[in-house]
Amino acid sequence: MGSASHDRGREERITPRTTAQVVDAVGPRLRALRAHRDVTLAGLSEQTGISVSTLSRLESGQRKPTLELLLPLARAYQVPLDDLVGAPQTGDPRVHMKPEVHGGRVVVPLTERTGGVRSFKQVFPPGTPGGEPSLGSHEGYEWLYVLSGRLRLVLGEHDLDLGPGEVAEFDTHTPHWIGNVSDSVTEVLCLYGPQGERAHVRSRPA
Template sequence: MAAMVHSREERITPPTTAQVVDAVGPRLRSLRERRDVTLAALAAETGISVSTLSRLESGQRRPTLELLLPLARAYQVPLDDLVGAPQTGDPRVHLKPERHGGRVVIPLTKRTGGVRSFKQLIPPEPANSDRTLRTHEGYEWLYVLSGRLRLLLGDRDFDLGPGEVVEFDTHTPHWVGNTTDEVTEVLCLYGPQGERAHVRTRPARGD
């Protein structure tokens, strides 16, 4: 008599309401730190006091719609992203793309300090787009994966293609964009306090 094998589906117990609520604070703190936003700046944008934001992130204040709606608007994310249940059954890190203007930014690390890495998808820039050179804290390293990248750096103009790398101090006035008719993919390392990537080269012959 042939043996009968019965398959059994593994069921994952969904999180309780209390677990979902408890996860909101850490999720808000992580989102704010990934975007380098201070509590004071967030308070000014949302009208929520610094003390309330701090208590909300630490779990000492219960999240309500009156608090979460202005935060969702400030971060430009769906409300579900702030209160959604954490993913289960998969230990891998899930990093969601973020939109900044027309660009898609995919964080590749979850660290909040030191050098961080991103992948950027930069759409073609309109001919009349704002190309004002700007400065900010930090140091940036860009590697073009596909397409072409244009970098205006001080009084210099760079046209970079796949496999080309550029690094620069972001205190130097700069503009980064895409003046072609296809999407450009770029790998970016960014040190908010001016940290630089450590590049090792092969020793010269005879060394």
């Protein structure tokens, strides 16, 4: 009983309880995160466009955190904004995915990251998208893993038929088209880097 009371008391001391306490905890949280990432104030300033003096005052608590300051920092650290401010948990442990429909396929985001490589699950109904392949290109780098079904990938001059367990990765500047030309549903895991970030694949030496 005494141990449980001690744990609750410790949690109350280290967990911000009021808005003022949450705001006061932002500076030390940012300083600890920067130290953990081994980033200098000058380097962070280059990434965010925020002056070194403003960053220093923000970490020391002399400057109040605002969205104008926190949003660039969240992008630079590639973490949700809630992680920077230490927003209290809602008590609901469920992850609420918000599927979207693009070109007939269902796209489910698997991460809430504001930048960097993002992950998605894509579900292609049979014959999606319809018609002849229409190749397009855009900035980024993509990594695909077929979970089930079959996926057709037209990549430049290549026309590939991918099955479960097969992987493809490519620069999305290359004209490409992705679709399901089979009679069953195809499920795909996708990693996408908007600025060309590639997935880091490690393997044992031959």
